[in-house]
Amino acid sequence: MTQDHNIDPVTGDHLKEWGYRPGKNYPDLLRRANEMRAEGFGLGRIRQDLERAFPPQPPQIALREAGAVAFHENIDVGHPDEEDNIGKVRQTMTELMRTPTIEAGAVMPDACPAGPVGTIPVGGIAAARNAIHPGMHSADICCSVMITDLGNADPKAVLDAAQSVTHFGPGGRPQGKRFTTSLKLLDAFRENPFLNNPKALRMAQEHMGTQGDGNHFLFVGRSRATGRTAIVTHHGSRGPGAVLYKHGMSVAEKFRKKLSPETPKQNAWIPADTEEGRDYWAALQLIRKWTKANHNAIHQATVEAAKVGDVGDRFWNEHNFVFKRDDLFYHGKGATPAWDGYAADATGLTLIPLNMSEPVLVVRGKDAPSGLGFSPHGAGRNFSRSEHRRRMGSVTPEQMLKAETKGLDVRFHAGQVDASELPSSYKNAGSVVAQIKSYDLAEIEDYIDPYGCIMAGDIPPFWANRKKRRR
Incomplete structure (x- = not known):
């Protein structure tokens, strides 16, 4: 002694x-x-x-000083609305960069705020070391777009066929009308602790072949380069992804309380080198497989319903996800990976939809350093949906739809026109395209000019409809 x-x-x-x-x-x-x-x-x-x-807990990690980690801005001001929007994006990104795990950030031309100050904006990218932040890919995990070349198929026949087979709105397909879900994929769900629960497994089956609500769509157009018809779908991982997000945020919150209580809840993270981190990363890859299968199911059902005989290439890309590159985890919230081999099934081409009256861009990524290797995912917004409705004044949604989509076959699954999804609610498409070029974020290889689309629109959740019926 x-x-x-x-x-x-x-x-x-x-x-x-x-x-x-x-x-x-x-x-x-x-x-x-x-x-x-x-x-x-x-x-x-x-x-x-x-x-x-009694091993002591690891030391708590403080937030970084504001400005300690800079971020790239790939966005211009060309209008007072854009000036206000960029100011808000800059404010939330400056706060986001204080998160202890973040080592680099960037914003795209389509950037716009998406929550309280410090929340990653739409069009934002954050690169983290040894950390996966569920809040930075959001509940709509793996929101993505897929295109199929349908040869010389009649666009109207394709849109009619697609409308007969796809499914928008909350909830899933009823028994007897469900699409087949891979048993092998369901078994993989059961082997992952983040996905092995009755709700995720049930939704993986019920939500296969569904597209959700809001800004999700099914678009039909023609390639400007070839004249061939194409179908483009836009949606995420639906119920299974939402369940994973909720579980992931719960686990991240436990780590946040131990590791960095100063970090805002929406920026909590799961250390990648922990058992939970490895399981969560594996769960993300399974959700990616499910989402790709969901797109494929809708495209194939449309091909069969429209009796398309000349089917060409099909490819896809996600824009709400986490990507591992070297030793960093890149969180893209409404941002498209633009470097070769970002995934095993990457083709080098990705898609950037703009709005229902504009073409879908087919681009080749340029791995721009200022974009941390990303390009935009769409047109983005300069103001909120409610602000857009306020600015409409006495103009009806139907009048606005007619004026803004002349000559196009635009259908809203919800039945009524959702004005917040009309072209005027989004940023100017020409300006976004010009910024893609000026910041050298991607090379545009083709334009899919619109024939028409089916838009999900603002569909009230089932509980809102129930309350309305009671009244």
């Missing part, structure tokens, strides 16, 4: 110095430490004994 001539008792200051955070276990720690002290043990031996029996 090593004698220590300093007989002062062990205090809370000693425990803090040894890495223990004040908490409910402090009295027990102090009691054990001072019992050893009374027996003549030195402080070094007492510390070793406590650390073996």
